[in-house]
Amino acid sequence: xxxxxERVVRRLCISFMLxxxxxxxxxxxxxxxxxxxxxxxxxxxxxxxxLGILTPPESPAPRINGPTVFGVRPxxxxxxxxxxxxxxxxxxxxxxxxxxxxFDAATGLLGGAVSKPGDYALAFTAENARGKxxxxxxxxxxxxxxxxxxLGWNSWNCWGxxxxxxxxxxxxxxxxxxxxxxxxxxxxxxxxCWRTRPTEKEAGMKRPGWIAERAYMYGPARTAxxxxxxxxxxxxxxxxxxxxxxxxLKAGLYSVxxxxxxxxxxxxxxxxxxxxxxxxxWGVDLxxxxxxxxxxxxxxxxxxxxxxxxxxxxxGDLLAKQKRDIVYNVCNYGRYGVTxxxxxxxxxxxxxxxxxxxxxxxxxxxxxxNMNVADAAGPxxxxxxxxxxxxxxxxxxxxxxxxxxxxxxxxxxxxAIMAAPLFIGCDLERLDHLAHSLLTNDEVLDxxxxxxxxxxxxxxxTPDYDVWLRPLADGSWAVALFNRTWEExxxxxxxxxxxxxxxCAVRDVWAQKDLGVFAGRFATSxxxxxxxxxxxxxxxxxx
Ligand code: GLA
Numbered sequence: 230x231x232x233x234x235e236r237v238v239r240r241l242c243i244s245f246m247l248x249x250x251x252x253x254x255x256x257x258x259x260x261x262x263x264x265x266x267x268x269x270x271x272x273x274x275x276x277x278x279x280l281g282i283l284t285p286p287e288s289p290a291p292r293i294n295g296p297t298v299f300g301v302r303p304x305x306x307x308x309x310x311x312x313x314x315x316x317x318x319x320x321x322x323x324x325x326x327x328x329x330x331x332f333d334a335a336t337g338l339l340g341g342a343v344s345k346p347g348d349y350a351l352a353f354t355a356e357n358a359r360g361k362x363x364x365x366x367x368x369x370x371x372x373x374x375x376x377x378x379x380l381g382w383n384s385w386n387c388w389g390x391x392x393x394x395x396x397x398x399x400x401x402x403x404x405x406x407x408x409x410x411x412x413x414x415x416x417x418x419x420x421x422c423w424r425t426r427p428t429e430k431e432a433g434m435k436r437p438g439w440i441a442e443r444a445y446m447y448g449p450a451r452t453a454x455x456x457x458x459x460x461x462x463x464x465x466x467x468x469x470x471x472x473x474x475x476x477x478l479k480a481g482l483y484s485v486x487x488x489x490x491x492x493x494x495x496x497x498x499x500x501x502x503x504x505x506x507x508x509x510x511w512g513v514d515l516x517x518x519x520x521x522x523x524x525x526x527x528x529x530x531x532x533x534x535x536x537x538x539x540x541x542x543x544x545g546d547l548l549a550k551q552k553r554d555i556v557y558n559v560c561n562y563g564r565y566g567v568t569x570x571x572x573x574x575x576x577x578x579x580x581x582x583x584x585x586x587x588x589x590x591x592x593x594x595x596x597x598x599n600m601n602v603a604d605a606a607g608p609x610x611x612x613x614x615x616x617x618x619x620x621x622x623x624x625x626x627x628x629x630x631x632x633x634x635x636x637x638x639x640x641x642x643x644x645a646i647m648a649a650p651l652f653i654g655c656d657l658e659r660l661d662h663l664a665h666s667l668l669t670n671d672e673v674l675d676x677x678x679x680x681x682x683x684x685x686x687x688x689x690x691t692p693d694y695d696v697w698l699r700p701l702a703d704g705s706w707a708v709a710l711f712n713r714t715w716e717e718x719x720x721x722x723x724x725x726x727x728x729x730x731x732x733c734a735v736r737d738v739w740a741q742k743d744l745g746v747f748a749g750r751f752a753t754s755x756x757x758x759x760x761x762x763x764x765x766x767x768x769x770x771x772x
Contacts, residue, residue, distance in 0.1 A: 271633045276715040277757030279634045283739035284666040284673075287408075291315035291355035293364035294671050295413035296377040296678040297702070300369045300609070304344050305554045307368075308514065310477035311337035312413040313355045314671070315362075325351040330368065338477050343370045367680075373609040374554045375577035377678040378650040379515065381416025381481065383616050386654025387623055390422040390443060390492050393462040394469045401473045403657035410478065412669045413678065416515055416556075417473045418481030418652065421492040423466070425449060425458045432489045434522075440493050450495035455503045457484075457495065470512040481515030481556075482508065486540035487523035497544070498526045505547035508555065515556040518544055520564075534565040538574055545575020558613070558650075563598055568605035568612060578611040578650045587618035587631040589758065592640055593713070599647055606648050606684035613650050617641075620655030620664030627659050634663060635759035638739070639711060641667050642760040645677040646685035646699045646709045672738045673762060676707045685709065688727050694720050694755075698727050704766070707738070710753065711760035721752035722763070730767040738762035 294312040301307050307330060313319060323332045323339070327349040331341035343349070349368040354361060369376060382400050384392040401417045404410050425448030429436055446460045459466055470480040484504060485496035497504040497518075508516060523540055530536035541559050548555045559576035561567050562583045571579035582598040585591050595614040606612045619637040621627045630637055644651060651674075655664060676699065685699030685707060697709035706729060710720040724733055724747075735744045735751045739761055744751075746768045755761055 271631070277635060277717050277759075280638050280756060280759055281634070282662055282666045283638075284670040285741050287314050287669070288359075289316040289357075290360040291319060291357050291362040292671060293353055293355050293362050294411065294674065296680060297365065298367045298369060298376045298608075298680045299339075300371065300374045300376040301343070302372060302374060302554050303346050303370055304342050305552065306342050307340050308474070308477075308479055309339040310410065310415060311339060311353055311355075312411050312415075313337060313362075314408070314411045315355065316357050316359055318357065320354075320356045322354045322356075323351055324354075325349060327368065327370070336477060339368075343368070346371045375556050375611070376608045377680065377682065378578065378611045378648055379416055379556055380414045380651045380674070380678075381418055381479070381515075381653070382414065382657060383416075383418040383420050383481070383517075383652040383654060385420035386616055386618065387656050389623070390440065390446075392419060392422050394464060397469055398472050400657050401476050401478055403660075404478060405476050407657055407660055407665065409653075409657070409668060410476070412671060413674055414651075414653070414668070415477075416479045416481050416652070418483070418515060418517065419463075420483045420517065421490050421519070422446070422494055423459055423463045423482060424490070424494040425460050426494050427489060432493070434489070434525075436493050446494070451500065455500060456507055457497075457500070457504060460494075467511045474512060479514035480512060481517065482513055483517045483519060485519045485521045485523060486544060487521050487526050489522045491519060491521040496521070496523075498523065501543055502547055505544065505551060505555075509551035509553050512553070513555055514553070515558065516544070516548060517558040517560055520561040534570070537561055537565050537567070538570050541571070541574035541576065549575055560613075568602040572605075572610040577609060578613045581612045581614055585615035585618055587622050587624055589632065589636055592618070592632065592636060596643055596647075599649070600687055600690075603647070603684040603686040606682070608680075608682035611648060611650050612684060614644065614647060616652040616654045617644065617668075618654055619667050620653065621659040621661060622655050627656050629661065629663070630655070633758060635756050637663070637667055639758060639760035641670075641673060642709050642739075642762045643697070643711065645673050645762065646697050646707050648677060648679070648682060648684040648699070651677060670739060670741075672736075672741050672764070676701070676738065676762065676764070679707075687711070689723075694718065695760075696720065696722050696727065697760075698729075701764075706765045708751075708763045708765050709760050710755050710763070712755040712757055715757040717754055717756045719752050720755050721750050722765070723750045725749070729765060732768040733765045734768045736764040738764050 329343040351366045353364045426446035473480040487496040488498045527536040530539045556577045559571040559579040563581040599614040679701045681702040685697045687695040687697045689696035695711040699707040
């Protein structure tokens with residue numbers, strides 16, 4: 230005999246199992262091939278329909294991708310690889326080159342240097358057997374660089390402290406061979422752990438338990454000539470950077486305004502001028518400068534905000550004096566009002582939050598913290614909600630991200646509308662179809678790279694859903710519909726609430742399809758934890 234209580238428990242168990250089975254069937258995406266892989270941990274994927282691949286296949290006709298504007302300081306070497314997709318062979322050309330600038334039609338590399346400040350109007354063309362594309366482009370020679378958010382790959386999420394010279398070169402190779410470089414991805418950045426490591430005695434503190442022992446890394450901080458010592462996995466930084474440049478890509482590296490970096494390597498404190506000059510000599514194009522343990526070194530320099538400003542400005546001024554443009558990332562995890570002073574410290578982008586990992590709560594944290602400071606972003610200075618966690622991440626055995634496909638769509642859509650710097654953190658050699666499609670949607674990247682440089686914000690923000698708006702350079706607007714809940718729901722963009730014309734033409738940016746003209750509002754069903762992007766223009770009918 231079973232008791233009533235047992236009967237109820239059994240019934241509940243059976244209903245729960247049936248619900249799970251039903252949800253599994255419901256959740257199976259259209260392109261199942263890229264979804265069900267060993268190691269994937271998508272618990273809540275079961276709770277909503279998951280989006281499959283939305284980006285259309287690449288057209289064989291030429292498309293010139295990337296931004297419409299590029300900034301370089303007077304006299305600094307120009308390094309810009311024209312990103313073009315389409316069948317090869319392809320004939321590239323440019324009109325309007327100012328004196329000193331060069332263009333290599335075989336590689337698409339814009340180079341040389343221009344000493345006279347000004348806005349130079351260029352026109353690129355790309356032609357193949359399938360057609361011809363043209364793109365107007367402004368080369369702005371002046372003191373503001375990084376006119377659109379930087380796009381690249383960073384070693385930290387992928388390799389952590391096990392990064393090597395070889396892995397960096399392979400990332401550069403994969404950036405080109407995967408086709409990503411043709412969509413505008415250009416920086417290859419080595420994060421922490423290219424340097425030697427102090428002993429606890431040298432550091433004067435205990436090494437945190439989460440940093441695994443790597444015996445080969447121990448070594449002196451500097452050479453007899455005061456150059457930063459690299460660990461044995463980086464035998465020749467200059468050669469590695471030359472390798473990255475030879476692919477038309479740009480090279481970045483990491484340091485800290487401290488004696489000891491976050492992952493227990495030596496930093497730049499006390500040797501800032503030598504380091505800035507060394508990096509310029511090596512050919513570095515970007516520096517991520519991470520606060521880490523710098524409080525210990527800078528405690529005399531005032532309160533938290535003052536000491537951070539001083540430490541970051543010291544390096545910012547030194548970088549600006551070099552004979553090449555080095556994009557400067559102020560990475561202090563969004564603390565002490567950084568959005569108010571990072572630009573004055575010389576920064577081109579600054580973190581707005583603590584480290585992002587591929588989990589939903591941390592994704593939400595990055596979004597929520599970034600959306601409150603949208604006004605701080607603009608050409609030459611960007612809010613950084615941290616690196617991308619889409620694609621085959623190390624945290625998930627290099628299978629995929631621990632974010633569900635829907636969450637990865639939310640991630641990319643919102644980073645694009647926020648005008649965020651985009652740094653890929655997965656292994657480029659293991660990109661699957663979903664990851665590749667998320668990173669190569671040119672209309673999504675066009676929104677991120679829009680020349681107006683205004684960051685989007687949620688005009689409608691509720692615990693369950695948001696409607697984001699970003700004005701774009703051509704007079705249209707990007708709109709993101711973001712479902713914060715697990716359940717699929719309809720979300721409406723009400724034109725009046727958004728301050729848009731009464732009648733608007735709406736384009737589905739992910740699918741790259743015009744949806745038609747809508748009066749008053751556009752509404753659609755957004756699956757759980759997803760955000761989708763739309764480009765909206767006035768249909769000419771005023772309110
Ligand atoms: C900090 C940064 C990360 C990464 C690590 C490296 O946590 O926020 O992005 O650079 O340090 O140690």
